[in-house]
Amino acid sequence: MADQLSFPTSLGTSDPTTIRLLGHDLAADLMGSVGFGELAYWLVAGRRPTPGEVRVFEAVLVALADHGFTPTAIAARLTYLSAPESLQGALAAGLLGGGSRFLGVTEDCGRFLADTLSAAGDAAATAAGPGDWDAIALDAVRRARADKRLVPGLGHPVHKERDPRTPVLIRIAEEEGLRGPHLRLFEAIGRVHPQVLGRALPLNGAGVCGAALADLGLPVELLRGFALLARAAGLLGHLAEERRDPIGMDVYLAVDRNAVYQPPES
Amino acid sequence: MADQLSFPTSLGTSDPTTIRLLGHDLAADLMGSVGFGELAYWLVAGRRPTPGEVRVFEAVLVALADHGFTPTAIAARLTYLSAPESLQGALAAGLLGGGSRFLGVTEDCGRFLADTLSAAGDAAATAAGPGDWDAIALDAVRRARADKRLVPGLGHPVHKERDPRTPVLIRIAEEEGLRGPHLRLFEAIGRVHPQVLGRALPLNGAGVCGAALADLGLPVELLRGFALLARAAGLLGHLAEERRDPIGMDVYLAVDRNAVYQPPES
Amino acid sequence: MADQLSFPTSLGTSDPTTIRLLGHDLAADLMGSVGFGELAYWLVAGRRPTPGEVRVFEAVLVALADHGFTPTAIAARLTYLSAPESLQGALAAGLLGGGSRFLGVTEDCGRFLADTLSAAGDAAATAAGPGDWDAIALDAVRRARADKRLVPGLGHPVHKERDPRTPVLIRIAEEEGLRGPHLRLFEAIGRVHPQVLGRALPLNGAGVCGAALADLGLPVELLRGFALLARAAGLLGHLAEERRDPIGMDVYLAVDRNAVYQPPES
Amino acid sequence: MADQLSFPTSLGTSDPTTIRLLGHDLAADLMGSVGFGELAYWLVAGRRPTPGEVRVFEAVLVALADHGFTPTAIAARLTYLSAPESLQGALAAGLLGGGSRFLGVTEDCGRFLADTLSAAGDAAATAAGPGDWDAIALDAVRRARADKRLVPGLGHPVHKERDPRTPVLIRIAEEEGLRGPHLRLFEAIGRVHPQVLGRALPLNGAGVCGAALADLGLPVELLRGFALLARAAGLLGHLAEERRDPIGMDVYLAVDRNAVYQPPES
Structure with missing residues (x-):
């Protein structure tokens, strides 16, 4: 061999x-x-990619680059505090939080939309207007509800009414002729989900990014990778700021000085 | 508190x-x-940044994004083979090789040039032509030689005569009015080092990237970070390819099947 | 707050x-x-833990510490080659491969056994002999088969007939009075699965370790953690050997020199 | 090839x-x-190793396993919060902080002692009593002071007078006949450094661990590896506790809710 x-x-x-x-x-x-x-x-x-594809793609990366003091940004800063000689270690530590909870929505949403389109088959291929998309969306949200699965891309802990990134990314995609079936289905989910869930949740930014990336033809199994790339730039920003104006030691002390010993249960 | x-x-x-x-x-x-x-x-x-700064900066990122089957790319692919559910883990594993040997030259070179300029003081501030830069470069290479330190940015294991990235990046910086003191000093090192080292080595691509980033005013302590960002894109390319056309298992088997047991010495 | x-x-x-x-x-x-x-x-x-529990636990860690040139060991060595100044980075890179495929069986098996015992309820609580366990096992293997799920802990790419760790760990647990329901169910799976799958597969070492850890009362959601701890020791062994007798550069060159450019499909 | x-x-x-x-x-x-x-x-x-070597070695690992809410423990918990499906990622993130500042003292101290012994040559080889060691130590501390280098292993932010681990580890090594030249030199540094530094600092636990590991004949370039192995066990304890009794979300919110926007300087 x-x-x-x-x-x-x-x-x-x-x-x-x-x-x-x-x-x-x-x-x-x-x-x-x-x-x-x-x-x-x-x-x-x-x-x-075409110039239009690049514009949508970079708008997504810009949208996902930084969300302030996220757990991943704090983890990167604490790692830099402990091992300042290894910038790659601090960056890697930050990216390792790019998993299911805080960075996973982009991929989960892209995948959910792609699976729904695939299951809808002809209905999706021939959808001609909002009504057609609403029907597909309603069916998908109902099935998710019946299976007790969350619909990815709905709701946000801070932007409870409207995520400002969502309409902007849809507009940019429209301008570039790239508002495709994933985005249209996502918008339809935004319109119909209150019928099923009983309350209106905003379409969040991570979700619309997943929809836009899927419309660009990028592989849905790797959408998390683009969130990670975007976040790599944001984490470098945090590490540069940690050099200039550190907070890591204060975070550590705020936790350590407020530690309370609690006997093990068993 | x-x-x-x-x-x-x-x-x-x-x-x-x-x-x-x-x-x-x-x-x-x-x-x-x-x-x-x-x-x-x-x-x-x-x-x-200005548009000119962006063009130079992106040229650097493009230059550093991928160098084929580097140790870091192989490590990322092997990690993906073992834990395909964690794309962030495979990416992080690849970035963790972004240390002193394979990705460190960019930062080392930027730092060496910045330190040399700082030490040269007025001589650097008033350098008016190639002759002035050559004098500063000659002194820096002689001191490095005397201290048995390597001059970062010289030599390449594959591009033994000329690294094709070097003249292109200098030209782009020149076009944008951004061929500053770090690049000029780097070029001078390229001209004068044979007098000291006794043989002509090419100015390598990682080094010229460090010089260009330093001329952009980016902090030299963080130059490795840009190499890591560029490499993050390259590693995503490797992981996407590993999904489509995997080599990880073959690499593993090529090593494992050719393992030879050797008794411990002691 | x-x-x-x-x-x-x-x-x-x-x-x-x-x-x-x-x-x-x-x-x-x-x-x-x-x-x-x-x-x-x-x-x-x-x-x-009691001394008996420690003995079983350490036997598991010893069993899982090293399996030679695994993908994770190779990834750690390549990372050390690239960034020798950061031992923590090389160790972390190796551990990041401790995911679903190469290190996940221990946790998957412990969880499968625990779920089966939980579902069996009284039948498991009152199981008095091999026949009782065989009935529970047969039902579990049949359900896994019907759901097209793999039964974790069965089969090994190298030890195709018998994994030498399995009987030894069962014996040690028996000696310490710790051969509990998870191990007994695992053994029963070993006896009955050929009836369902049509061929006899060995009970593998990673699986028996998961069963033994679960019988120790350790949380099944964290069993992977013990495999990682064991592997941390093995990876340190690899990194110490890489210092004394390196192979990383040869692995890299074996891949890079045999790279073949293939045009992208699209 | x-x-x-x-x-x-x-x-x-x-x-x-x-x-x-x-x-x-x-x-x-x-x-x-x-x-x-x-x-x-x-x-x-x-x-x-001999049984005595194992006892000293395990005492070191026990001493280094956990120090409560260190930056590395917090980073691991935040990573687990973000990506609970990847235990290996959380563990790796915690280990990546095992660098120069918070875990590096063990290796730095072992290396400093080994270098000092090597430089002392015959004087170290024939040292017969505390007076001989004090002379070597005094010289080493003076040289470090003259070079503006820190003496590793001196001082502790919490244990300002005495680190309780230090005398215990020395006693254990003595009991096992393994109180060798590195530990004796370290003790001498504890006696003589006030003459040079003008104040008395405690010999810290990380330092005495480095001295003990070096006396065991373990390679000083890899001493950090043992600190990392010990810490892997401590981090698993933190991750198990984070499952049972999480603090990660509270840490994140304590930081995020107290974020204050500050305009960039430039």
Whole structure:
């Protein structure tokens, strides 16, 4: 087996005079000509996005980059406090919180919409107006309710009435001709869910980002990856700020000084 | 102390109706208007970059995003093989290799140049042409040699004669009016080091990226962070490819099947 | 809210003269008197284990500590190659592969057994001999089969007939009076599954470890944690060996030199 | 090159019927017979420790396992809050803080003592009593002072007069005949440093652990690894407690609700 080792890749390769990335000459064709968001899209999708796709994609990354003192931002700052020589460790610690609860909604929502569209089949393929989408959405919300599953993308602990990112991202997608079936279905869920759930919840920003990314044709199994990329930029911002104006020690002391010993139960 | 808890930040804050980032309304002012690379720069530097700065900055990120099957890319793929449910874990594992050896040159080079400029003082401030820069560079390379320290940014295991990224990034910086003292000093090191080291080494891509980032005014202590951000995009590309066309299992088997037991020495 | 901050813990606290851990004086009562495995058990379970429980527990940790060149061990070595200044990063990278595929069986198996026992209710509580356990096991395997779920703990890619750890751990548990319902049910699964699956698979070592840990009363949601603790010791062994006798660079080159560029499909 | 792939290891190997670890039959010879701490020592040192060595080693691990709500414990709990499905991610995030500041003293101290002994040469090899050690210590502290370097292992933010772990670990080492040159030199530093520094600082617990590990013959470049292993057990305790009695959300809210927006300076 050893003598037939072969590892295929469509990403980067190099020889003494040239570096190639995605089949192009990195220095001659990509540097200075391709934006960073554009490259990230290309690397994952395997195809170069159009300018409109890049605009929607970067709007999503901007929307997800930072939400202030999230648990992940605090974890990154505390790790930097403990090991300032390892910036990569602090960044990694922050990203490790990018799981089901605080960063997972984007992927969960994209997947829910894609699964619903797939199950709806022809009804989705031929949907011609809000009424058609509402019917598909109503059915999906009812089934989720019956299975006691949450509908991802509904509700927000702070933006209880309206998440300001949602209408803006829908508008940008519309401007670029990229308001596709995932976004339309998501909007329909926003209209019909009160009928089933008995109260009106806002379509949240993480959810609309998942819908927009799915409309861009990006693989729904990897949508969390874009949330992580966006968050990597936000975490660098936090680590830069932690250098200039640290809070990590104060967070640590606020917890440690208010620790109360409690005997184990058993 | 608990009653005066206060954690300052210039990054993100939100209230029920608005999300603010860097002092701006995220939805109204930033989404769709600010690029992702632009935002990353802004988050770290605390100021919005000019279009020229963004172009140089994104050229750097594109240059550093992927170098094929690096140890970090392989580590990320093996982690994904073992724990496919945790994309964040695979990404974090890949970034954790972003340390001194494979990703550190960018930061090391920026720091070496900044330290040299700082030590040169007036000579750097008034340098008017290649001859002036060569004198400063010659002195810096001689001191590094005397202290048995490596000059960061010189040499490359594959691009032994010329790293194709170097002249391109210098040209882009020149086009944008951003070929500043760090790049000029770096170029001078490229001209004079053979006099001291006795052989000509290429100025490598990681080094020129560090010089360009330093000329952008970004903090040299955080330059590694930009290499990590760039690499996050490259690693997502690897993980997407690992889903489509996996190599992780083959890498594992190539190692495990060729394991040879060797008795401990003691 | 800030004035009522209070963070309860049963673990460690300290004041200028004393360090307390789990309600005991660390220096006076624990150091030199409590073993490390014993302490790990105590920390998670919240109660001090008996000597017999410690013996079974440490046998599990020893069983899981190292399996040679696993993907996680290779990932840790490659990360150490790239960032040798950050031992914690290399260790973390290795642990991040401790997910569903390569380290998850222990937890999955413990959980499957616990769920089965819980569902069996009285039948499990009054099971008096192998026949009773076989009936419960047969039902559980049949239901898993009907739901197209795998029965965790069955089969091994290398030990196709018999995993040598399994009978040894059962014997140790028996010697210590700790061969409880989870292990008995696991053994029964080993006896009856061929009737349902049509072929005989070995009870694997990771699975028997999960069964033994569950019989120790450790929380099944955290069983993966013990596999990770065991693996932390194994990974330190790999990193120590990587210092003495490195293979990381050879692994990297074996992959990189056998990379083959393949055009993206789209 | 591919046809000569060969990866040597002294750790684990397996074939269909046997698993070998460190040259022994894992199931027949190690499980149930070797303790977990003993195995960790063996894996790193490449030789089986004596019972006395195991007792000192485990006393060190017990001493370092948990220090309450450290930054690393808080980071692990916040990560678990965000991504509860990935226990390995939370554990890894906690370990990533095991760097220079909060966990580095053990390694720094062992290294400082080893370097001092190496530099002292014959004087250390023939040191016969406290007076001899004091002379070596005095010289080392003076040189550190002259170079404006800290002497690792001196001082503690909480235990300002005496760290209770220090005399206990020295006593245990003495009982086992393992109070060697590193510990003796460390004790001498405790006696003489006030002459140079002008005030008396306690020998701290992390430092004495480094001295004891170095006296056990463990490689000083990897001492941080043992602190990380010990801390892995402590972090599992924190994560188990976070499941039972969570504080992560309260920490997050205490920070987020007390965030104060501050305009960027530039």
